[in-house]
Amino acid sequence: MADAPFVSVSGLDIDLEVPGGRLHAVRDSSFDIALGETLCIVGESGSGKSMTALGLMGLLPSNAHRSARRLRVGNHDLLSLNRREMADLMGREMAMIFQEPMTSLNPCYTVGNQMSEMLIRHLRMGRRPALTLARDWLDRVGIPPTAGRLDQYPHQLSGGLRQRVMIAMMLMCSPKLIIADEPTTALDVTIQAQILHLLAGLQRELGITMIFITHDLGVVSRIADRVAVMYAGQIVEMGRTREILRDPQHPYTRGLLECVPAPGKTRPGAHLGTIPGTVPSLVGQLSGCGFAGRCPHAAVGCRGEIPALTVRADGRQVRCLFTPDALWSAA
Amino acid sequence: MLRFLLRRAGLALLVALCVSMLTFALLNITIDPALAMAGEDATDQDIQALRVAMGFDRPAHVRYLDWLQSVLQGDFGVSPYFGLPVSDLIMDRMPVTVTLGALATAFAVIIGVPLGVVAAIYPNTLIDRVSLSVAVFGQAIPNFWFSLMLIILLAVQFPIFPVSGTEGFSSFILPTIVLGTNAIPPIMRLTRTGMLDVLSSDYIRTAWAKGLQPRQVFFKHALRNAIVPVVAVAAIQAANMFGGSIVVEAVFALHGIGMLAYESIQRSDIPTMQAVILIFSLFFIGFSALSDVINAYLDPRIRVS
Numbered sequence: 246m247a248d249a250p251f252v253s254v255s256g257l258d259i260d261l262e263v264p265g266g267r268l269h270a271v272r273d274s275s276f277d278i279a280l281g282e283t284l285c286i287v288g289e290s291g292s293g294k295s296m297t298a299l300g301l302m303g304l305l306p307s308n309a310h311r312s313a314r315r316l317r318v319g320n321h322d323l324l325s326l327n328r329r330e331m332a333d334l335m336g337r338e339m340a341m342i343f344q345e346p347m348t349s350l351n352p353c354y355t356v357g358n359q360m361s362e363m364l365i366r367h368l369r370m371g372r373r374p375a376l377t378l379a380r381d382w383l384d385r386v387g388i389p390p391t392a393g394r395l396d397q398y399p400h401q402l403s404g405g406l407r408q409r410v411m412i413a414m415m416l417m418c419s420p421k422l423i424i425a426d427e428p429t430t431a432l433d434v435t436i437q438a439q440i441l442h443l444l445a446g447l448q449r450e451l452g453i454t455m456i457f458i459t460h461d462l463g464v465v466s467r468i469a470d471r472v473a474v475m476y477a478g479q480i481v482e483m484g485r486t487r488e489i490l491r492d493p494q495h496p497y498t499r500g501l502l503e504c505v506p507a508p509g510k511t512r513p514g515a516h517l518g519t520i521p522g523t524v525p526s527l528v529g530q531l532s533g534c535g536f537a538g539r540c541p542h543a544a545v546g547c548r549g550e551i552p553a554l555t556v557r558a559d560g561r562q563v564r565c566l567f568t569p570d571a572l573w574s575a576a
Numbered sequence: 577m578l579r580f581l582l583r584r585a586g587l588a589l590l591v592a593l594c595v596s597m598l599t600f601a602l603l604n605i606t607i608d609p610a611l612a613m614a615g616e617d618a619t620d621q622d623i624q625a626l627r628v629a630m631g632f633d634r635p636a637h638v639r640y641l642d643w644l645q646s647v648l649q650g651d652f653g654v655s656p657y658f659g660l661p662v663s664d665l666i667m668d669r670m671p672v673t674v675t676l677g678a679l680a681t682a683f684a685v686i687i688g689v690p691l692g693v694v695a696a697i698y699p700n701t702l703i704d705r706v707s708l709s710v711a712v713f714g715q716a717i718p719n720f721w722f723s724l725m726l727i728i729l730l731a732v733q734f735p736i737f738p739v740s741g742t743e744g745f746s747s748f749i750l751p752t753i754v755l756g757t758n759a760i761p762p763i764m765r766l767t768r769t770g771m772l773d774v775l776s777s778d779y780i781r782t783a784w785a786k787g788l789q790p791r792q793v794f795f796k797h798a799l800r801n802a803i804v805p806v807v808a809v810a811a812i813q814a815a816n817m818f819g820g821s822i823v824v825e826a827v828f829a830l831h832g833i834g835m836l837a838y839e840s841i842q843r844s845d846i847p848t849m850q851a852v853i854l855i856f857s858l859f860f861i862g863f864s865a866l867s868d869v870i871n872a873y874l875d876p877r878i879r880v881s
Contacts, residue, residue: 304784306776328790335787343785348778353800353875362796363786398876414786 250277251454252301252422256314259293259300259478263308266528270296270309272478275554278471280421283448283455285469285486287462287501291524293478294458295344298424301456302341303331318422337367340415342444344427346408350399356383357395360414367418382413386443405436412444416451423448424456429464441468462505466490474498477525477535480554484561494561494569496540534565542572580872580879588865595857596647600640603846608632612844613656647854653847657840662851665836672742673825673832676751677818683756684763684817685810689803691760692767696802697794699772707768711761719754723827726750740829751828755821759813766809770802777801804871804878811867818863819856 259271271293278284286294300311303323316323318339323331335341343349351359360382361375370378380390386409388394399407408428415423425444429437445468448455457468465472465486472490473483474497482495493499503518511517522539525531533548534540540547546566554564565572610627611618618626627633631642646653652662691707698704730750731739738747774780775798783797820834833852840848872878 302785304781332784332787332789335785337787341785343778343782345778349782351779351783351797351801352877354797362788362792366786366788366792400877411782 251280251282251319252276252278252456253315253317254297254301254313255316256312257297257300257316258312259296259305260310261296261306261308262310263528268527269478269530270527271300272531274475274478274480276473276480276483278454278456280454281452282470283445283457283468285457285459285465285472286475287459287465287472288475289460289524291527292475294475295426296478297475298341298426298456298458302335302339302424304341333367336363336415336420337418338420339422339424340418340420342408342411342415342423342425342428344430346404346411346428346431349411350407352399355396355398356402356410360395360410360417363414363417378417379413382417383410386410386413386447387439388413404432405440408432408436408440409443412440412447416447416453419451420453422454422456424458426458427460428457430459430461444468462490462502474501477531478527479535479564480562481536481564482562483554484559488559488561492569494557494563495536495565496542496572497536500539542567577872577879581869584865584868588861591861592854592858595861596644596854597640599850599853599857600643601636603850604636604639607844607846609846612846643850647851652851655840655845655848657843657845657848662847665848666833666851666855669831669833669836672830673820673834674818675748676755676824676830676832677814677820679748679752680755680759680817681810681814683752684759684813687756688760688763688810689767689806692764692806693771693794693799695764695768696771696775704768707764711764714757715761717757719758719821719823720827722757723750723754723824726753727827740827742830747828747830751824751830754827755817755824759810759817762809762813763806766806767802770805771798774798774802800874804875807867807870807874808864811863812860815856815860815863818859 254277255275257271257274258269261268261270274293274297276284286297288294296305296309299305300309301316301318301323305311313324318334321334321338323334326334350356357376357379360379361370361372364370364375364378365372368375376395380395383394384390388406388409394402394406394410399410402410412428428444429440432440441464447453448468455468457464459465469486471484472486473480474489474495475481476497482489482493482498489498490502493502497520500518500520504520506517520539525535525538531551533550534543534552537543537547544566552564552566554562556562557568610623610630610632613630614623614626631639634642643653650663652666654660655662655665658665691710695704695707727739727750731737737750741747771794780793780798783793788797820832820837822834822838824830825832825834826838833855836848837852837856839845840852868878
């Protein structure tokens with residue numbers, strides 16, 4: 246970690262133009278990721294985790310506005326790149342795997358066509374060598390080359406196979422950063438485990454830096470080096486996975502962990518925790534801590550100012566006015 | 577793919593047969609062929625004699641099968657009005673109509689599809705508004721008026737094109753513009769809607785994420801998906817234009833199938849009418865079958881279902 250971080254995001258804001266006004270999907274988001282590290286961004290729907298990923302890739306919808314103090318990947322300052330320069334990086338230096346394998350491949354083109362066009366575009370390969378390499382990559386993601394998969398169309402493949410194709414396609418140009426946006430959410434549980442295993446294995450093997458977006462804390466514990474917890478467009482807690490899972494310091498993180506059954510600890514029939522209330526409206530400015538309305542520990546001060554993301558003793562960052570000692574020991 | 581083609585051809589044949597049956601029945605119900613053929617001065621005896629002589633007294637299904645048999649051998653009978661074999665009349669008129677139809681279809685597609693694509697790439701901009709205006713204009717403008725305006729401007733004031741007739745390619749240009757302009761709006765608007773729809777889809781986001789050039793995203797990935805419904809509509813438009821336009825052919829004095837249809841209806845010329853209607857329906861059947869084949873080629877999912 247002594248070196249400059251591979252990915253450096255500072256002050257990322259993403260607003261969406263919506264009928265009711267401006268929706269602040271991501272507010273003042275900052276994080277660094279070291280080379281080869283996996284950062285998991287967790288949070289519930291609408292917390293801004295997908296928007297953070299799309300914002301980094303420059304894939305935001307047309308009604309979105311992005312601003313940031315710093316947005317760096319490797320040696321590239323993403324803020325200074327124009328569309329064409331950005332397109333040169335996308336798929337080549339930084340790639341993205343999407344949540345919906347069923348709809349993320351073009352129904353009109355064969356697997357081989359969609360895979361090889363990446364190689365033709367970025368590596369200036371010819372069609373034949375590109376197809377050969379595509380076949381090798383299919384083998385690498387567990388699709389046997391015998392089945393003539395390159396000539397098949399997406400609708401002829403299952404969801405799990407399509408996601409394998411997607412992973413192979415996005416890793417083919419050996420990107421240094423891969424952003425995976427809930428890549429296993431739409432799949433069957435058994436397939437989820439396989440895909441996760443495959444992705445984590447390839448990531449380690451190729452030394453890729455990864456941003457993995459999920460709402461599944463089980464997944465986090467298996468693959469993340471560090472975790473960023475997002476709530477209402479803000480990062481509320483960020484730190485090493487083990488520390489965050491064992492000793493959450495933000496009341497929201499704690500609430501999130503209590504929603505998950507712990508094998509061996511949670512007795513059958515026991516009630517799982519829930520977080521009462523709903524996410525605040527993201528239209529307009531927050532006047533205090535975004536979680537104050539649902540927080541069991543909220544005090545008067547929580548509604549008056551937005552807490553800053555402060556660094557604590559163990560290097561962890563928490564956006565809360567109180568320390569855990571003050572919060573949980575009183576209860 | 578072969579099975580798909582065979583099935584599609586079988587279906588087309590069946591539809592053609594039904595259309596021919598329906599045409600035959602309707603014409604024989606509404607018009608007495610003997611009466612129409614005999615003319616206004618004929619006596620009852622003359623008509624009866626003609627009826628027997630021409631075999632019009634036989635039951636309808638016998639006459640239909642008889643007619644169908646001749647048609648399958650390329651014999652559409654003799655036109656009582658023109659006094660010529662109907663097949664000769666058709667062969668004489670067909671080239672004009674087919675040329676006009678092909679040119680107008682090409683014109684409509686070449687203008688309509690790119691306009692729709694550009695409007696979808698830049699939605700709610702000036703370009704989008706202008707192409708929408710073009711669409712409204714094309715849809716609202718009456719053919720006969722537009723024809724006359726073009727003739728006044730481009731054939732009389734500035735004599736660039738001939739006023740009428742079928743001498744050479746240049747005489748087809750004005751009729752092509754008139755006929756094609758009518759087909760631009762549906763093609764353009766459907767292309768725009770289809771593209772807008774496809775451009776917000778997940779696989780287009782994937783294409784951007786792959787770092788493909790805008791040209792590849794728009795034309796390779798988006799257009800192929802967006803064009804599928806357009807092909808079906810363009811096929812109907814093409815069939816319409818290949819079937820001949822009575823108004824355009826009349827204004828520009830093009831002696832095509834449209835004029836032939838008009839003349840045969842005026843004279844109650846049953847054999848010619850039957851042939852023209854059959855050919856018109858064959859164009860529809862042919863073009864819709866063609867559009868299915870094109871779409872099956874474009875979208876592999878259609879080949880299966």
